[in-house]
Amino acid sequence: MxxxxxxxxxxxxxxxxxxxxxxxxxxxxxxxxxxxxxxxxxxxxxxxxxxxxxxxxxxxxxxxxxxxxxxxxxxxxxxxxxxxxxxxxxxxxxxxxxxxxxxxxxxxxxxxxxxxxxxxxxxxxxxxxxxxxxxxxxxxxxxxxxxxxxxxxxxxxxxxxxxxxxxxxxRKHSSGMPKEIIGGNSKEDVIHFIISGSRTTGAYTVDLYRADGTIERLHDQMAGIQESRRFIANFVCENHEKIGIDFIDDETIITDRCVKPGRSKDAWNQWRLGSYLREK
Incomplete structure (x- = not known):
């Protein structure tokens, strides 16, 4: 401490x-x-x-x-x-x-x-x-x-x-951590989404990590992390039965792993589906 x-x-x-x-x-x-x-x-x-x-x-x-x-x-x-x-x-x-x-x-x-x-x-x-x-x-x-x-x-x-x-x-909210983030989860063997990119590289990619360990590319031209999460929220709404994710409408907990090129440690985040579906 x-x-x-x-x-x-x-x-x-x-x-x-x-x-x-x-x-x-x-x-x-x-x-x-x-x-x-x-x-x-x-x-x-x-x-x-x-x-x-x-x-x-x-x-x-x-x-x-x-x-x-x-x-x-x-x-x-x-x-x-x-x-x-x-x-x-x-x-x-x-x-x-x-x-x-x-x-x-x-x-x-x-x-x-x-x-x-x-x-x-x-x-x-x-x-x-x-x-x-x-x-x-x-x-x-x-x-x-x-x-x-x-x-x-x-x-x-x-x-x-x-x-x-x-x-x-x-004081005003820090611009670092979005208010929608409610926790962190670093269990790599569970279903989660991988958001890769940075402001330097430009476009962000979104991948789905499935329970069997396979990875599927969902999008490769996202403008940023927040836009990627909005995409993920809508994707889960439309495909949750195929994905096999526990779905409880807006209260569904989504886990993402943010990968930044050159950064040694990935950032894990959890958020509720409804917090990004409500964004315009």
Whole structure:
């Protein structure tokens, strides 16, 4: 973990800063933060050997007595659904854990928590983890009420975070990650689409990777990644029975792998079919 690392995606950037602050001095702020935020839910936590992991798909502290999914968003929702539980491979924003507890943290700086993503997060636990949803207002109030000396490292960093958070949240969306992207999946043996190209090469190609390992070229003259995804969305609507993809109308999860010539690592993305069908 490194508080000075910059992440282009806002949620990742805010997560990195806040979790690094909580991890200062061997996680000294973790206990007062969780006790204030979760109340009775944290009453029996053993706060010895507290740790934090960022952006890990694997549960670093499995099979503990107390297991929760903590969702942080601008506002809470009235209900949740798990109908997309098998449709998304999830990467949590953070894990906070100690001797007898594990908390998976999912943050949304804008928008709302995603039912399918939370349901997929539940699969990281051996038993059903309870979902707790709080707002950023709750988090900011807890941070503001922590009894910290102004001249301490923790006090200074919390003050800076509180000062900058509102400005960060109100900035325009980064042009890097499209808002339609809801996750990542690097399982190469499942059905997915391959988008290859760059602004330098000009045209982008779209290939279909089938479950049997064969690859079929679908288009070789796309203008960009977003246009390629719109093409894929319409292709799936018309051919989902032939492809053998799990199809649930607009909620269908599509996986693509973006290949850029000269880049050593491909970028995997997941998005819902309806988000690109609705685009004009």
């Amino acid at each position: 490194n508080i000075f690392r910059y992440y282009g995606q806002l949620e990742n950037h805010v997560t990195n800063i806040l979790m690094n602050i909580l991890a200062l001095n061997n996680g000294r702020l973790i206990r007062p933060f969780l006790e204030s935020l979760l109340g009775a839910q944290a009453a029996k936590f053993d706060f010895k050997e507290n740790k934090i992991n960022l952006f890990s798909a694997v549960n670093p502290n499995p099979n503990k007595q107390f297991e929760f999914i903590l969702g942080i968003a601008p506002s809470t929702r009235t209900n949740e659904s798990s109908k997309l539980e098998e449709k998304l491979d999830s990467i949590p924003d953070a894990w906070i854990y100690g001797r007898n507890y594990t908390i998976l943290v999912e943050m949304k700086v804008r928008g709302t928590l995603d039912d399918g993503q939370l349901a997929a997060h539940r699969k990281k636990f051996t038993k059903s983890a309870k979902i707790i949803e709080v707002t950023w207002e709750n988090v900011i109030n807890v941070l503001s009420q922590l009894q910290l000396q102004a001249d301490s490292i923790e006090g200074y960093m919390v003050t800076q975070f509180l000062t900058e958070f509102s400005e960060m949240r109100n």
